[in-house]
Amino acid sequence: MLTLGIETSCDETAVALVEDGCLKGEKLATQVDTHALFGGVVPEIASREHLRVLPRLYRDLLDETGTRSEDIDAVAVARGPGLLGSLLVGVSFAKGLCLATGASLVGVNHLWAHLLAPGLKEELRFPALGLLVSGGHTHTYLIKSPTEFELLGRTLDDAAGEAFDKVAKLLNFPYPGGRFIDDLSREADPDTTLFPRPYIDNPTLDFSFSGLKTAVANYVAAHPKLVFETMADTEAVAGLKGRRRADLATVCASFNWSVADTLRIKVERALKQAGPVESLIVAGGVAANSMVRETMKTVAGQNGLVLTLPDLALCTDNGAMIAYAGWRLATAGCEHGLDLEAIPRGRVVPLDWNPPRNWGKK
Ligand code: KG4
Ligand code: ZN
Numbered sequence: 001m002l003t004l005g006i007e008t009s010c011d012e013t014a015v016a017l018v019e020d021g022c023l024k025g026e027k028l029a030t031q032v033d034t035h036a037l038f039g040g041v042v043p044e045i046a047s048r049e050h051l052r053v054l055p056r057l058y059r060d061l062l063d064e065t066g067t068r069s070e071d072i073d074a075v076a077v078a079r080g081p082g083l084l085g086s087l088l089v090g091v092s093f094a095k096g097l098c099l100a101t102g103a104s105l106v107g108v109n110h111l112w113a114h115l116l117a118p119g120l121k122e123e124l125r126f127p128a129l130g131l132l133v134s135g136g137h138t139h140t141y142l143i144k145s146p147t148e149f150e151l152l153g154r155t156l157d158d159a160a161g162e163a164f165d166k167v168a169k170l171l172n173f174p175y176p177g178g179r180f181i182d183d184l185s186r187e188a189d190p191d192t193t194l195f196p197r198p199y200i201d202n203p204t205l206d207f208s209f210s211g212l213k214t215a216v217a218n219y220v221a222a223h224p225k226l227v228f229e230t231m232a233d234t235e236a237v238a239g240l241k242g243r244r245r246a247d248l249a250t251v252c253a254s255f256n257w258s259v260a261d262t263l264r265i266k267v268e269r270a271l272k273q274a275g276p277v278e279s280l281i282v283a284g285g286v287a288a289n290s291m292v293r294e295t296m297k298t299v300a301g302q303n304g305l306v307l308t309l310p311d312l313a314l315c316t317d318n319g320a321m322i323a324y325a326g327w328r329l330a331t332a333g334c335e336h337g338l339d340l341e342a343i344p345r346g347r348v349v350p351l352d353w354n355p356p357r358n359w360g361k362k
Contacts, residue, residue: 002067003074003330004058004097005323008050008090009082009110010135011041014319015054015061017072018327023120025065026320027057036175039231040165047085054093072103074335076326079107080343081136087342095338106326107340109149109349110317111137114283116146116328117321118310125278125306131267133292134284135161135176136345138207138263140270143281146328152270153205160259160286163209167216167255171248172228173237180237181252182289188249190257194219197262205270207262216255226251253291260291267299279306288315329353 002024007014011034016026031049035041062068077094080087091107098105115130130141130149138155158166161178168177195215199208220226226248228236240248271277280300286292293309300307314321329335334353343349 001073003327004072005319006077006090007319007322009078012317013053016319016323018323027061029053043083050089074104074330076106078110081345084344091342104335107336108325113321113325116325117314118308127277128279128281129277130281132284133160133286142274147332155207157210184249185253185256188253190253194254195258256291260295264295281308285316
């Protein structure tokens, strides 16, 4: 089965083709530089960029893989959660394509797609505990199969990636700043007394990162020399030397440790509540973070679990994860009608698939 994946939920426009679970080709256009000027994603600009870029990316993908639109069996599209205007660009494109070619439409939960993405490279083992740490979400799930996700814990305020980006903004790193904090963190040992591990002194599986962000803000306000005077670019970060660099690295490492260790505590707690699982799947942009990766390796090792961590390119938003998740859903008989709704952030993505149909009868 040839599945096209379309991703337009935030600031990456991406398409990919997956044939029977294997990646055939992909194209991605990031809007990061456009939004960096504003210090965050501007929804209206994001939608317009998707609209401008998506048809060209699709055409290039077909050309590069020698595919015709009529060859596509299923069109999988990220239908939420995300920015509504951006999602609508991808969803409308997908519907048009299905109308024109007769392909099946599969609306994909963007968060599930992050967690299923590593299946492109290795076999996923279920049941699994899933930790999704992205710019918009921090969720733990009990994943019983590719179509059965039970939400266990979620953030009550800022997502882990949002905390990285907000702390990075305080220090005047470019947006999105998570990877700059990660890079500098590697140069220092964390001071584990510097910042709190937020919202751990309670029995819940939920997260709350806004207090940690405030603690860093207070520290930075008391140590203004840590902050770049104008927004730093990669060269400015590389050019920072001596004591100032060492101090900044310690702050980054300490903040990074607070996030990683909070994730560890909540994942260990979730494992106790979830019952026996075979694997731990960690996904989303923050799964690219080196300290988070190391911490989760330790958690998996200590609990005798297979650790599934996507390659760095698969951590952040991409089309391959949507195509792959769409293929898993389609083969499980989950597809949608042309009334598929885009779901903005904050609303639960419904399980509103049509009754299964017989594959092969297009
Ligand atoms: O999953 P993603 O690409 O987009 C969403 O669906 O939100 O995640 C983007 C987030 C951003 O907050 C970014 O700063 C963060 O992932 N991120 C990182 C790293 N690489 C990306 N955070 C910490 N360390 C990294 N290496
Ligand atoms: Zn994402």
